[in-house]
Amino acid sequence: MRKTSIVCAFAALSISACTLDSRTSGSGDEGPIGETAQAIVSDCDYLNPVFWPPLALPVDFDRELLIRDVAVVDDPCRTTWSGFCPFGGTPGAWTFGALMSQMAGTTPPQQFVAEWLHQWEVPLVVNGFTAPARPGVRPVLIDPWLVASGCPAGAPIVGPGACPLDLQQAPFRLLATLNRADLQDPMPLYGGPPSPGEVRFVFGIFDLPSGGPLPATVILEYRLPSQRGGAPATTFDWANGFHKLSDPSLGPIGSPSYLAVLESLLTDITSPGAEPGALNAGSAIGQVRTNEIVFGPDWKLRESTLQQVGLGPNAALLLPDTTKQTPDDSLNASGVLDGYLDANAFFTGSTNLMDFTQTPVPPSMLGGESTSPPPPPAPGPFWDHTLPTPLLPVERHHFAFATCNGCHSPTELATPFTHIDPRPAGAQSGVSPFLASPPIPAGGPTGLPAPGTELTVPDPAGTGAVFSYHEPWRRVCETTRILNGVAMPFTRANGAH
Numbered sequence: 312m313r314k315t316s317i318v319c320a321f322a323a324l325s326i327s328a329c330t331l332d333s334r335t336s337g338s339g340d341e342g343p344i345g346e347t348a349q350a351i352v353s354d355c356d357y358l359n360p361v362f363w364p365p366l367a368l369p370v371d372f373d374r375e376l377l378i379r380d381v382a383v384v385d386d387p388c389r390t391t392w393s394g395f396c397p398f399g400g401t402p403g404a405w406t407f408g409a410l411m412s413q414m415a416g417t418t419p420p421q422q423f424v425a426e427w428l429h430q431w432e433v434p435l436v437v438n439g440f441t442a443p444a445r446p447g448v449r450p451v452l453i454d455p456w457l458v459a460s461g462c463p464a465g466a467p468i469v470g471p472g473a474c475p476l477d478l479q480q481a482p483f484r485l486l487a488t489l490n491r492a493d494l495q496d497p498m499p500l501y502g503g504p505p506s507p508g509e510v511r512f513v514f515g516i517f518d519l520p521s522g523g524p525l526p527a528t529v530i531l532e533y534r535l536p537s538q539r540g541g542a543p544a545t546t547f548d549w550a551n552g553f554h555k556l557s558d559p560s561l562g563p564i565g566s567p568s569y570l571a572v573l574e575s576l577l578t579d580i581t582s583p584g585a586e587p588g589a590l591n592a593g594s595a596i597g598q599v600r601t602n603e604i605v606f607g608p609d610w611k612l613r614e615s616t617l618q619q620v621g622l623g624p625n626a627a628l629l630l631p632d633t634t635k636q637t638p639d640d641s642l643n644a645s646g647v648l649d650g651y652l653d654a655n656a657f658f659t660g661s662t663n664l665m666d667f668t669q670t671p672v673p674p675s676m677l678g679g680e681s682t683s684p685p686p687p688p689a690p691g692p693f694w695d696h697t698l699p700t701p702l703l704p705v706e707r708h709h710f711a712f713a714t715c716n717g718c719h720s721p722t723e724l725a726t727p728f729t730h731i732d733p734r735p736a737g738a739q740s741g742v743s744p745f746l747a748s749p750p751i752p753a754g755g756p757t758g759l760p761a762p763g764t765e766l767t768v769p770d771p772a773g774t775g776a777v778f779s780y781h782e783p784w785r786r787v788c789e790t791t792r793i794l795n796g797v798a799m800p801f802t803r804a805n806g807a808h
Contacts, residue, residue, distance in 0.1 A: 354759045355759075355784070355785075355788035355791075355801065357788055357791040357792045357795055357797075357801065358751075358787070358788055358791060363795060366791060366795075368554065368557055369751070369791075370557060370791055370794070371556075371557035372750035372751070372786070372787055373564065373750075374556045374564055374569075375554055375556040375557045376489065376490050376553075376790060377489050377490075377746065377783075377786075378487060378488045378489070378490075378556075378564070379487035379731065379739055379740050379742075380564040380739065381737060381738065381739050382563070382565020383488070383564060383565050383570065383573070384484075384485045384486060384487065384488075385485075385737060386400070386405070386565065386570060388400040388402055388404075388570075389402070389403065389404040389405040389406075389570070390405050390406060391406070392406065392479045398567035398570075399567065399571065400571070401574065401578070403479070404574060404577070405488070405512065405574075405577070406479075406483075406485070407478075407481045407483035407514050407529070408479055408481045409478075410531055410581055411478065411481075412478060413581055413582055413594070414531075414581075414591060414594050414596050414629075415591065416583075416590065416591030416592050416594070416625040416626055417591075417592070417623075417626045418622075418626050418628065419475075421475035422469070422473075423628065423629070424476060424481075425469050425475075426628050426629070427599075427615060427629040428452070428453060428468065429468060429469045430615070431444065431445040431448035431606050432444055432445075432446065432448060432449060432453075435631050435679055435680075436679070437631045437633060437678065437679020437680070438674070438677055438678065438679060440641070440679055440680075441679075442613070442631065442678075442680035443607075444607075445603075445606035445607035445611065446606070447605055447606040448606040449465075451516075451518075451605045451606065452482065452605075453468060455518070455519035455520060456476055456480060456481065456482060456519060457474055457476065458519075459477065459480040459482075460474065460475065460477035460480055461477070462474035480519075482516055482517050482518070482519045483514040483516060483517070484514060484515050484517050484524070484733075484734065485512065485513075485514055486514060486528070486732070486733065486734060486740040487511075487512075487513045487731050487740060488510070488512055488513075488573070488577065489509075490510060490550075490553045490790075491509040491510065491511060492508040492509075492535065492546055492553070492789070492793055493785070493786045493790055493793075493800075494506050494508045494509050495507055495508040495546040495789075495800065496800050497798070497799070497800075506534070507534055507536075507545070507546050508535045508546045508549065508550075509532050509533060509534055509597060510532075510533045510535065510580050511530055511531065511533070512531040513528060513529075513530050513731045514528065514529045514531070515527065515529075515733030515740070516528070516529065516603070516605070516733070517733070522735070522736060524732075524734055524735055525603075526603065526604050526605055526728070526729075526733060527601070527602070527603030527604070528601070528602045529600070529601050530601075530602075531596065531599055532596070532597045532598050532600065533580050533581060533585075533595045533596050534595050534596075534597045535595075536585045537587075538585075538586075538587065539579050540579065547793055547796060549576075550793040551794065552576050553576060554790075554794055555572055556573060580595055581595070590617045590627040591617055591624075591626075591627050592625050594617065596617060598614050598615065598632065599615045599629055600614050600615075600715075601613050602683075602719060602728065602729060604728070609683070609685075610683035610716075610719070610728045611681070611682060612634060612680070612681040612683065612715045612719060613631065613634065613679070614631075614632050614633065614635065614715075615629040615630060615631055616629070616630065616632040617629060617630075618630040618632075631679050632679070633674070633677035633678065634679065634680065634681045634715045635677070635715070636671065636672050636677075636713050637672070637677060637678060637681045637714040637716065637717075638676040638677065638678060638714070639677070639678030639679075640678060640680075641678075642676055642678075643692060643694055643695065644695050644697050644698075645697070646697070647676060648676070648694075648696070649697055651672060651673065651676065652696050652707075652710060653696075653701070655670060655706070655710070656702055656703070656706050681714065681715040681716040682716055683719045683720055683721075683728055684720055684721065684722055684723075685721070686727065687721060687722060693711060693720065693722050693771045694707070694711035694714060694723075695707055695711075695772060700772075704770050704772065704774040704776035705778070707772060708723070708770060708772075708776070708778055711723050712724060722771035723768070724743075724745055724780075725743075725745070725766065725768045726743040726744065726745055730742060730743040730745060731743075744766045745782050746782055746783060747766070747783075748760070748764050748765055748766055748780070748781050748782065748783050748784065749783065750784055750786070750787045751787060760784045764781065765779045765780055765781040766779065766782075767779045768780070785802055788801060788802070789801060
């Protein structure tokens with residue numbers, strides 16, 4: 312049985328609720344896909360022994376899906392350039408500098424990184440929309456890094472006289488690695504080709520003089536490659552590789568055996584040639600995303616992708632791209648956005664949202680920067696139709712949550728801007744309420760998490776609706792589905808970290 316429940320508790324109706332369900336038989340691989348890019352708590356056929364026998368080795372969320380244990384993210388061998396590797400491993404393998412060097416193709420890595428950073432120093436026009444310069448990038452990040460590299464503060468980092476940044480001094484601290492095989496989807500929400508899933512490295516920017524964390528993150532998001540070691544590889548193959556990390560025989564998280572398995576997987580995803588035929592000698596990088604409030608006012612989210620600059624397919628640079636499924640801020644509550652929302656709404660007779668699927672936002676509407684609203688009690692903006700709105704509360708919220716700034720919104724998702732928090736050295740990153748629910752809570756009905764373990768968020772539009780989420784449970788469900796060899800997603804994944 313595939314089921315999607317929307318809990319809409321209206322204040323005027325006290326405890327009353329409305330529920331919208333889509334159901335199929337218990338095969339787990341047919342019928343419509345339940346959409347989790349809006350307020351839902353999904354049951355899960357693959358965690359329900361009535362439909363599927365339990366895996367011999369259950370999925371461990373912390374060991375194989377969202378890895379943030381300090382024994383991994385502060386591993387002295389792979390996350391530093393110290394060369395201290397008494398139990399084996401590749402020095403610096405999981406540092407920002409090493410990963411960017413592997414991504415750079417034939418461009419010198421220092422230049423590759425500098426060209427990317429310079430984009431915050433100048434105003435941009437992306438898809439016809441303006442993204443103003445964020446001049447704080449210079450005193451907060453670039454100048455301290457230049458000084459640590461033996462260059463004077465204020466020196467140029469691109470063009471004539473550029474002083475190269477020392478990538479071993481890069482002020483980026485690893486916060487977590489994520490196995491997002493759950494993003495595997497034959498029909499992605501954002502459109503485009505089928506998604507094989509992703510692996511992500513989340514870094515926090517830190518203050519070079521003090522080492523203290525800054526409110527800024529950078530996420531390197533790699534598509535799972537179509538091959539491994541020269542042999543074809545599918546999402547199923549990669550999921551099985553990561554599933555080995557849940558095996559307690561490897562020892563605790565961060566043991567030499569655990570780290571060796573993890574490094575082998577990540578190396579085969581991040582190395583040049585991982586995806587034959589891709590830009591920059593086969594880099595599997597999909598996009599690089601940033602989320603910060605230190606380069607200028609307001610929380611800003613941006614996205615960069617490899618793009619050719621006329622020097623051949625192996626000399627592509629990370630250049631600004633549109634923020635996917637996110638209209639430019641200027642289009643909120645506009646006739647242009649109304650037209651898109653109307654075409655996806657129940658009241659028009661459209662079937663686009665009947666099972667909580669959604670057509671991609673038209674490319675012409677996508678902006679190059681997204682602003683996250685301030686936290687309550689500030690009256691921050693949220694995505695909406697012009698008034699009076701014909702949308703049901705879940706329709707507005709469903710669209711908003713699928714956007715970058717809706718997913719990172721204190722009002723829309725009770726998220727304090729980052730889903731994985733910047734951290735000081737030696738401390739584990741905290742996670743947002745969206746990622747904080749227990750992944751396999753006991754005590755719920757068969758195939759469902761226990762009541763009260765989900766995140767509930769009131770509708771910021773003031774309708775009285777309440778939306779509920781259990782994201783770790785959903786990710787465990789989807790990973791279990793993949794490990795059972797089922798290709799069709801049980802829920803439609805969202806892009807949160």
